[in-house]
Every structure is written in structure tokens, then in C-alpha cells.
Ligand SMILES: Nc1ncnc2c1ncn2[C@@H]1O[C@H](COP(=O)(O)OP(=O)(O)O)[C@@H](O)[C@H]1O
């Protein structure tokens with residue numbers, strides 16, 4: 001079976017800054033792939049390129065499940081089965097928790113209103129937000145907002161979920177809970193996941209394979225064990241974010 005995602009020669013310049021540099025990788029169905037890299041390495045830009053939020057430089061190819069993604073608008077990419085969460089939560093203010101998830105499911109096809117509602121409620125139970133359906137999103141705790149963000153992304157019924165620093169700003173208990181949730185949706189729904197994270201401890205337990213980026217470029221690829229010992233990775237973190245810290249939350 002062919003790879004779920006094939007990324008070839010992805011580049012992005014912002015003026016003189018080469019933010020993503022000759023990135024090539026493939027992703028198999030059912031994988032949890034980790035993207036590791038210091039702040040400014042180009043991780044979020046990579047997601048923005050994959051999901052149609054920004055256009056890559058000419059010469060790139062991104063093929064997802066047999067579909068060429070380059071040139072597609074974000075909603076078209078989403079409709080093909082790629083959902084993402086954002087580094088900073090972006091709930092729809094003024095809506096309830098349940099309404100936020102329902103909106104996330106609109107356009108996923110084959111659902112009428114009551115159906116969407118029931119599915120949204122099931123997702124909220126799954127992410128541990130049962131009982132908070134009618135609550136206004138503004139009053140949710142930060143940890144609950146991160147859970148909502150995942151429920152909202154899952155409502156679109158993705159086959160690929162892109163998580164951008166889902167543990168940022170959470171305490172260790174909340175990180176363990178969210179980590180278990182990611183594992184659960186991966187196992188139960190056969191979801192393929194790409195995870196960008198700074199919190200190394202949980203990240204390394206969660207992912208099967210890691211691609212390390214530095215200054216937009218892939219500097220190493222391997223198992224979590226190989227990556228933490230890789231000279232280029234250690235070098236990339238020296239004098240910047242220490243690789244063992246659990247504090248790197250910055251955008
Ligand atoms: N829209 C943009 N315009 C100009 N520069 C950008 C833009 N988005 C990101 N950058 C720059 O590209 C580099 C990579 O950013 P980003 O992908 O957000 O890094 P990461 O997510 O790995 O911390 C940074 O130097 C950042 O300032």
C-alpha cells in the first residue's frame with residue numbers, strides 16, 4: 001500500500017528567510033510521526049503549507065491519499081481528511097462547547113443536524129468534556145480548551161490529524177491525560193497523527209518515528225531513541241532550548 005502522505009521538495013521563503021528548506025518525507029497510514037525542532041525551525045510553517053494556509057515555493061509536491069494538495073484552499077484540504085489543531089487555541093467565541101464541535105463537523109458530509117449533535121456529544125465525552133456541552137467556550141480552563149480543540153478537529157472525521165504543540169501550557173497531569181487521549185483516538189480510529197511538540201518526555205513516548213528540523217531543514221530522522229542521541233539534534237539544541245527541558249512553550 002502506498003504512503004498516506006508524500007511530501008517532496010517542500011520550500012518556503014518569507015522574503016530572505018528560508019523557513020522551510022527542501023523538506024521531503026513520507027507518512028504511512030496509522031503512524032504517529034513526531035516533528036521536533038527548536039523555536040523558529042519551521043514546524044508550524046510546515047503545517048501551514050500542508051493544509052493550504054500558505055502556498056509553498058514552486059517545485060514542491062504534496063500528495064495525500066492520492067490527491068495533489070498544492071493549490072487547494074484549506075477547506076478543500078480539510079474535506080479530503082486532514083484536520084489540524086492550532087498552537088494557540090482558536091475556539092469560536094460566543095458559542096457553547098457543543099456548538100464549537102458541531103461547527104467543526106460541518107461539511108464532513110452525510111450528517112443532518114441531530115446526527116451532528118449526537119456525534120459532537122460523543123466526541124466531547126471521548127475527550128473528557130462531558131457535562132460541559134452548554135458552557136460558553138470563554139470560561140473553559142486552558143486544559144479544557146486544548147481538549148475542545150481536539151474534539152473540534154476530530155468532528156471533521158479526519159484520516160490525518162496534525163497537532164501543533166498540544167501540550168503547551170499544560171501541567172504534567174493534564175499532559176498525561178491528553179497524551180492518553182491522543183493514543184486512544186489513534187488506536188480506536190486508526191487515525192494517522194503528526195505531532196509537533198516541545199515537551200520531550202511525553203512526545204518521545206507517543207511517537208513511533210521522529211523528523212528533526214532545524215532552520216527549516218530535516219537534520220535527522222529515526223526512532224525517538226535514535227533522535228535524542230543524534231549529534232545533529234543535540235547540536236541544534238545546544239545553547240538554545242535544552243533538549244531535556246519541559247519548559248519550552250513559546251510560539
Ligand atoms: N507568515 C510569516 N511571515 C514571515 N515570517 C514567518 C511567517 N511565519 C513564520 N515565519 C518565520 O518563519 C520561521 C519559522 O516559523 P515557525 O514555522 O512558526 O517555527 P516553529 O513553529 O518551528 O517555531 C520563523 O523565523 C518565523 O518568524
Ligand SMILES: [Mg+2]
Nearest residue numbers: 043044087251
Ligand atoms: Mg510553531
